[in-house]
Amino acid sequence: MDEALLKVESEKVAGAVVLRAEGEVDSYTAELLRDKLSEAFTEGVPVVLDLSGVEFFASVGLSVLVEYHQRGEERGTALRLVSPRGSVLRALKATLLNETLDLYLDLDSALRA
Template sequence: MEETTLTVESENVPGAVVLRAEGEVDSYTAELLRGKLSEAFGAGLPVVLDLSAVEFFASAGLSVLVEYHLIGEDRGVPLRLVSPRGSVLRALKATTLTETLDLYLDLDAALRG
């Protein structure tokens, strides 16, 4: 059985924390995404999650996004998603989360908010 992989890099930029995810988000890797989002939200700055390099996105990942969208609303810290495409965008559309979450075409637009 092939192991799924996910990497999430974090970078502090003026006025935001940027997370860049690459690989697959599924039931095995969603906890890594949750942990990185938790760390990022600790800064109290807008969190920009770049999903452009994510190839697969399962329901476990959707749960993490909803969880941190709600945490962000409670704390006044926005979660902004960059460039979801492919399976990520299909999953967001299928669950109508495209109407709830803040989606941006590129990193610059997300940073401007």
């Protein structure tokens, strides 16, 4: 796994865990995203995943988002996605996940939700 292709930073902000992802989500880097989401979900507060810095998003990334959306539904912990664009938004729309997942235009909107 080449973690240099994906960077995910985490911080607590306004009663939520905010993860900021930058780079590429593919079969090599998806495990890093999964690990960071797993850590965030242990906090018991909403998890906000900022995807505005993601340039490439393979189908394995969709699997990770679905996995953690379902985990959130089971635990009552929201997963909110911020600013999916480009390949991320195209993938979400192609699979109709944009109708299932909670999408927000900016971090403030996601934190207020």
